[in-house]
Amino acid sequence: QKEVEQDPGPLSVPEGAIVSLNCTYSNSAFQYFMWYRQYSRKGPELLMYTYSSGNKEDGRFTAQVDKSSKYISLFIRDSQPSDSATYLCASTENSGGSNYKLTFGKGTLLTVNP
Amino acid sequence: EPEVTQTPSHQVTQMGQEVILRCVPISNHLYFYWYRQILGQKVEFLVSFYNNEISEKSEIFDDQFSVERPDGSNFTLKIRSTKLEDSAMYFCASSQTNRGGNTIYFGEGSWLTVV
Numbered sequence: 001q002k003e004v005e006q007d008p009g010p011l012s013v014p015e016g017a018i019v020s021l022n023c024t025y026s027n028s029a030f031q032y033f034m035w036y037r038q039y040s041r042k043g044p045e046l047l048m049y050t051y052s053s054g055n056k057e058d059g060r061f062t063a064q065v066d067k068s069s070k071y072i073s074l075f076i077r078d079s080q081p082s083d084s085a086t087y088l089c090a091s092t093e094n095s096g097g098s099n100y101k102l103t104f105g106k107g108t109l110l111t112v113n114p
Numbered sequence: 115e116p117e118v119t120q121t122p123s124h125q126v127t128q129m130g131q132e133v134i135l136r137c138v139p140i141s142n143h144l145y146f147y148w149y150r151q152i153l154g155q156k157v158e159f160l161v162s163f164y165n166n167e168i169s170e171k172s173e174i175f176d177d178q179f180s181v182e183r184p185d186g187s188n189f190t191l192k193i194r195s196t197k198l199e200d201s202a203m204y205f206c207a208s209s210q211t212n213r214g215g216n217t218i219y220f221g222e223g224s225w226l227t228v229v
Contacts, residue, residue, distance in 0.1 A: 041225065
């Protein structure tokens with residue numbers, strides 16, 4: 001089955017810590033990799049996306065994809081209490097140019113304590 | 115910032131009843147989707163819709179489900195005869211193109227409870 005597996009957490013860190021969130025996937029056809037942030041009972045909010053392997057940085061957030069090991073990571077530097085949320089990784093294929101069918105991980109609940 | 119809006123935010127319905135969940139996608143978007151998330155489970159793709167027809171659906175999206183774009187702004191998900199296992203958060207999403215998961219924007223969700 002084409003799946004994305006994610007460390008379940010929950011993860012609790014002190015403010016200012018570096019947070020590492022990780023996923024693995026099994027479908028070699030996945031080409032796009034996303035991280036969404038979801039607050040309780042709210043919709044997923046796109047944080048970052050990466051196409052194929054490599055790193056991408058946006059402020060305090062860095063997304064990393066290693067296609068050889070099928071490993072997806074999100075790093076949060078200088079974590080803040082406002083970063084407390086569930087983080088979802090998601091992937092999609094590049095099938096016929098249609099990349100909208102996202103396969104999500106289950107999510108990791110992160111709490112950043114002041 | 116443009117957003118996807120959904121109504122109702124929460125609905126409680128009796129088993130066997132019909133439910134319609136409504137969405138207003140972002141105005142210049144052309145592709146529309148429904149996803150769902152059962153409590154404690156993964157967000158799952160249900161269906162995609164483009165040019166007034168379904169472009170893809172998952173195995174979850176059986177004959178009990180239908181989607182419609184009744185006018186130029188709304189996009190609806192209908193569940194004909196709800197079952198207990200339909201209880202979930204339903205997310206509407208939209209994108210301007212069908213390329214790259216980065217362009218998909220989600221609404222706040224409609225929480226459906228079937229009793």
